[in-house]
Amino acid sequence: MPENQKRAVIYCRVSTQEQAQRDALAVQVEEAQNAVKSNEWVLVDQYIEMESGTTKHGRSEYMRLLDDIKDKNKFDIIVIKSLDRLNRSAKNWYLFVEELVNNDKLLYIYMDRAFYKTDDRLISGVKAILAEQYSRDLSSKINNAHEYRQKNGTTVLINNNTYGYVKNPDKSVSIHPEEAKMIRKIYRLAAQGCGSRTISKILYQDGIRNRNGNQLEESSIRRIIKNPLFKGVVVMNKRHFDFEKKKEIKNPESEWIYHQGLVPAIVEKELWEKANKMLKLSAAQVKGAGWQKKHRELYDFSGKLICGECGAPYYKTFRRQYANPEHVIVEWRCSSYLKHGRKKQEVAEGTNQSKEWGADEQKLRRGQITGCDNIHLKQEGLERMMRELSGQLFAWQDEENMIRRIIKILSEVLLTGETHLKKEEVEKNLMAVRNRKSRLLDLLLDNTISKQGYKSKQKELEQEEQRWTERLERMDVEEEKIRQTKERLVGIEQKLRADGCEKIQAGLLMQVMDHIRVFEDRLEIELNPVALPGVASVHGWIMQKPGALQKDYLQEYFIEVPTARYFADTRIIKKKKKESIPDILRKEPFLTNKELAKRLDVTFSTLRRWLADYKKKGQIYFDKTGGKGQWRVRE
Ligand SMILES: [Zn+2]
Known part of the structure; x- marks a missing residue:
């Protein structure tokens, strides 16, 4: 073996999507081996995961690799298909990269034909922020579409799709007991301030499904809550068919006809009103007016808050302040509490509630299900905490510098298509070929070359001319693409400048925060430094102040915050x-x-x-x- 020749190993694992493909693993092994060969490295070992899965057992080859990385004499380069081969958990990835860096090993990604650059992490961080932004815009569009459909397409008369009721053969209507229970639950949760997403989640967790056996959609839940049918009111004459226009036209509300008592009510009028009031409230929240929207975008704790007492996730609720109904309070509550109330709550005999909870309530009494007494957390307090934390974690010295940095990184990522050859060079080459063609004709006319020789040479030159012309055309297309990308970059830059760094900090902090465990006296914030570009001190620019957060502090991956400071x-x-x-x-x-x-x-x-x-x-x-x-x- 030549002295300078690098020693490589390959690591192969089939992703979930690839499992369906035949011989996926064999193909991957071959590809990886070829990558080693074409780079003129020496293959010294292979780590091939035969079974997929994240369990320690399934990852034995990975564990072996992790051990061997520490061996200085074994290899220099690890060859993989793509980054997702290595780790599903970001934390493991962080540890892996640390090992890589500490032991002077390189990681080669053959799909990209490139070595893994530490910069990649930074880029992925920035990209994640932007991607998040895009998906948020998208989801707001989807929400609008839902609402539009609701406004324009619900029938109030009972048809076979109406939950909660059954149509009898004699056309009378009676209550469907199981579904009515579900409907009452929906109203109760809505009245407690749960939004339709939360209600959908809770129903699903409680084993309640729609008629197709799937999770009840948020739009269905909103439709149910808005439907006056469930308080026993049938609205007729809501729309009419305009024969001239050949379509259904909505009548003005003054022409609607309300019938009471045609169908039995499933929920009390008060509960119906309260649920609808709360629904409007949460809808207003989602759409967000003014500063509330801005802040909602900064910090969304969905899926991040976990109850330290019972392990259930926290859900978002809305309520109005009693003294000042204009003021909306967004509050996170343990989902066990939302479902089952307080831990030692005694359900009064004969009340509506005990009837409605049915089996759950009985279990509650037997102590099989317990509610939860853990504290509620106001969004306001959480945000205050996050702002302070991000101030501690990231001390940006120079906002302008950071924006420029991000744009530079994005340019490098987005503008990779830029060709090495300059357009003028291609044009020069094209001109040269054309000149040679005309010179060739001169040679023929001078009888310097034979007709045969001219023909074959001319064909060659024509082909070359064709190639340069096509190349020029491709470059024009490429140029247009680059122009568009540059325009986008200008847009992104403006956005960054307009939003300021707080948003980016918030995005990064949310990204780096795995979850927050809620206890009465403290919040345990578990960090995931991998998700945060630069933490491994590869990039000093995020951690401008080295003292802001000690490295060993990060290695513990968590920060403890006393609740008294923000919520007490x-x-x-x-x-x-x-x-x-x-x-x-x-x-x-x-x-x-x-x-x-x-x-x-x-x-x-x-x-x-x-x-x-x-x-x-x-x-x-x-x-x-x-x-x-x-x-x-x-x-
Ligand atoms: Zn709990």
Whole structure:
């Protein structure tokens, strides 16, 4: 073996999509071997994963590779098909790259015919941010389409597709018990402030499916909530068929006819109204007005918050502040709480609730399902926390510099199609061929060359002329593409400048944050440094201040934040509110529940729970004697 010849190993694994293809693994092995050969390396070992999967057992070849990387004398280069071969988890990828760098090994990706550059990570980070932006734009478009369809295409009369009811042979309508249960659940969750996405998730987790056996779509849920049918109101004359125009025309609302009692109600009117109010609220949130939208885009915690008490994910809810109904409060709550209420909640006998929860409620009583007492987290507090964190994590020294850097990276990625030859050179070559052609004709006319010789030479030159012409045309197309890309880059640059760095920081932070585990007294933020370009100190530019976050701190991959700093007040305030009730009622014994709830700025149900506690202990009772009755407080 020549002394300078590099030693290579190959690592092959079939991706999930490729599994369906025959001989995919064999093909990959051959391709990798060819890559080694064509680069004139020496193949010294092969790591071929026979089974796919992320379990340690399935990854034994990978583990062997990881061990062998540390061996200085074994190999210099690892050859793989693409980056996704190596690791599905970003954390493992980080560890892998560390090993690579520490042991002076190179990674060759034969699909790209290139060595893995540490820059790639930075690029993928920036790309992820932009991709995220694009997908967000896309999803808002999809949402609009849903809404448009809803506005334009629902029939209110019962047809066979209407959930909750069955049409009897005599054309009367009766309630479908199972589906009615589902509908009541939807309304209850909506009234609690869950958006349609959250409701869809909860139903799915509880094993509730649509009639096709699939997850209920968000649009179906919204349609159900908006349908007045479920409070027993049938709306007729909503639209008419215009024969002249040959299409259905919507009638003005003043012409709609409401029929009450034609169908049995599935939910109470109050619940229906509340659910619809909340639905509008969450729809407004999604569309987002003013600053709220801006902030929502900065930090979306969906899927990131996990309950430290019970392990369930946190879901987003909306509610209005009681004292100030204009103010919308976005709050994250443990999904166990949303589904089953508080942990030690006793469900009152004979109430609507106990009937509606059915089997769940019974399980609840048997202790098989428990709710959750963990704290709710206000979006406001989370955002405050994120802003402080990103200030600590990324200390951008120079915003302008960063924007230029990003654009430079993107240019390198997006403008790879630029040809090495300049257009003038191609034009020069074309001219030269044409000159040679005319000279050739001169030679023929001078009888310097034979007709035979002329023909074969001319054919050759014509072919060459053709090649240069085509090349020139291709370059024109290429040039146009590059022009468009450059235009896009200018757009991106403007966007970056307009949005400022906060957005990028936020994007990076959200990207690097695996999840947040919620405990009553603390949040444990688990980081995933791989997702963050530059953390491995390959690029100093993100971690401008080395002291901002210690490397060993990152190696632990988590940050602990005391909840008191951002959220603490709610519990203490609530406790104080509850304690103030006897005093208030002593002074104003004629307050209604509603007035009292408003005074305390708590929801009606919270107040009812507190009052029930006081009543149970016998501290407060409602004295009905003497007309309207009044509150009595026992000392
Ligand atoms: Zn929980």
